[in-house]
Every structure is written in C-alpha cells, then in structure tokens.
Amino acid sequence: MTPERRTDYRHIAFDGLWKNNQAFVALLGLCPLLAVSNSVVNSIGLGLATTFALVFSNTIVSLIRNVVDQEIRLPVFVLVIAANVTCIELLMNAFFHDLYRVLGIFIPLIVTNCAIIGRAEAFASRTTVDRAALDGLFMGLGFALVLIALGALREVLGLGTLLNGAELMFGESARNWTITVIAPYEGFLLAVLPPGAFIGLGLLIAVKNVIDEKSVNKSNKSEKTSNSQFKILLK
Numbered sequence: 001m002t003p004e005r006r007t008d009y010r011h012i013a014f015d016g017l018w019k020n021n022q023a024f025v026a027l028l029g030l031c032p033l034l035a036v037s038n039s040v041v042n043s044i045g046l047g048l049a050t051t052f053a054l055v056f057s058n059t060i061v062s063l064i065r066n067v068v069d070q071e072i073r074l075p076v077f078v079l080v081i082a083a084n085v086t087c088i089e090l091l092m093n094a095f096f097h098d099l100y101r102v103l104g105i106f107i108p109l110i111v112t113n114c115a116i117i118g119r120a121e122a123f124a125s126r127t128t129v130d131r132a133a134l135d136g137l138f139m140g141l142g143f144a145l146v147l148i149a150l151g152a153l154r155e156v157l158g159l160g161t162l163l164n165g166a167e168l169m170f171g172e173s174a175r176n177w178t179i180t181v182i183a184p185y186e187g188f189l190l191a192v193l194p195p196g197a198f199i200g201l202g203l204l205i206a207v208k209n210v211i212d213e214k215s216v217n218k219s220n221k222s223e224k225t226s227n228s229q230f231k232i233l234l235k
Contacts, residue, residue, distance in 0.1 A: 009134055016138025022115040023146040023201075024208050029115040032106045033147055034197035038158065041165045043151030045099045046106060047144025049088050051137065053110050056084040058124035058136030065125045077120045078111070085110045099168040115143060146204065153200045158192035160185030 022028045029050070036046045060080050068076050089107045092100040100107065110116065119139055124132035155162060160182035166174035190196045 008131070012131060012134050013138045016135060016140075017142045017145070018208075020139075021142040021146060021208075022118075022139055023143050024205055026115065026118070028118060029113045029143060030201075032109060032113065033143075033150065034194060034201065036103060036106050037147050037150040037154060037197060037200075038192045039155045039165060040148060040151045040163050041099070041169050042102060043147040044144070045092070045096065045103055045169055047140075047147040049085075049092065049103075049107060050110055050113065050116070050147075051140025051144050052088055053081065053084050053113075054116055054119060054136035054140040054143075055133055056136075057081045057116055057120055058132040059129055060084070061120045061124040062127060062129045062132035073125065074117075074121065077117060077125070081116055081120065082111045096169055102165075102168060115139065146201075149204060150197065150200050153204070154191045154196055156181050157188050157200075158190075158196065159187055 018024075020026065023030070023033055032046055032050075036042045057077075057080055061077055064076070064080075085108060088110070089100075092103075092107060119135060123135050127135075152162060155164060160180065162179040162181055163174075163177045166177040170177070191200070
C-alpha cells in the first residue's frame, strides 16, 4: 500500500469516527439514536445493524455507480439499502430473536436513515469500492460508538447498571454480565425516557466540541511558536 493510499484511508477513518461523525456532526439518524439508546445492549444491536447496512450499501452502490443513470440513481440507491436492511432484519430475527423483538420497528426503519442514503449519494456513488466500503465501515462504527456511549450514559443514570439484558444478544451465558454501577439505586426515570436521550446527546456533543476546541487551540499555539522561532532564525 502506497503512503498516499494509507493517508487516504486514515483520513476516511478519522472522518467517520470523529470529524464528520453522522450523529455528532451531521445530526443524522436521530430517530433510532434517541429512541433505542436506553441501554448498552440495545445500542450495540442497532449500531451493528446500521454498520452492516452502511458497509453493504456503500459497496453495492459503488459497484453499480457507472451503470445507473443519474435520473434514477436515488430510487435505485433506496432499493439497494432496503434489500440490505431486509436481509439484516431476517438474520436478526433468526439469530437474535429476543433482541429483534425489543428493537422492533427501528430495524426496518434503518432504510429511512438519512446517514445511509447520504453516504451512498455523497460518497459511495463517486468513488472506488475499497474507499466506499471503508467509509461505510467507519461511518457505521462512529454512529455505533455514539449510540453505545449514549446507551451507557442513560442506562447508568436510569438503572444504575451496565449490560443489563446482555443475554438478549450474547445468549444465556451472558445473563451474569450485568454490572451494577450504583447500588443501592432506585433509578432516574428521566434518563430512560425520550427527553433524557436529548439531554444525553446534547452533553456528548458538548464534550466533543470542547475536545475539538482544545485541539484547535493547541494547534494554533504550536503554529505560533513555530512562526516565532522561524522569525528569530531569520533575524
């Protein structure tokens, strides 16, 4: 792999995980993000389903981008996404039935997730298969990590636990995986209700903005120091 290609892949990864995170920056896919993220297990399930949908959809869209007319590309992209989500839904129903029942309508609603159709149109339809697949992977992982972080925050504040209901995804052997973070704890109802999701997401976005601002300030200070040293050398 050439240095240019390695740098390009690194840029795609950073964009998906942090700089252009679809939940933090673009604020896309908020309906499932806010509705399902009341526990870590639910968040993992929907996050993985969304990641697989992004990877497969981006890959297929990139493969067919040169044979689909511009006039019908959006309907075709939606059909591709719907086919992928249907396959994922059937697999979840077969292998993770209990979790599938908990997530309910939000699995098929992945089809309407603006993050997926947005990446298909803005990126996958304009680039090579490897870059499209990588973009789908890291955009999906970025979305999943936000989902899991929000789910962990709401579960800890709402129930005082982590990984409650892990058996829904990992089988009966995971029934003992529940971690009691706060004991004894009567729970905080607002955290597991929809308003708690909005408040939690706002807090996470605020933390990201603070980190970005500190990073920019540090970079500016380093640049000013370098410029000052260069001017001294010139004198």
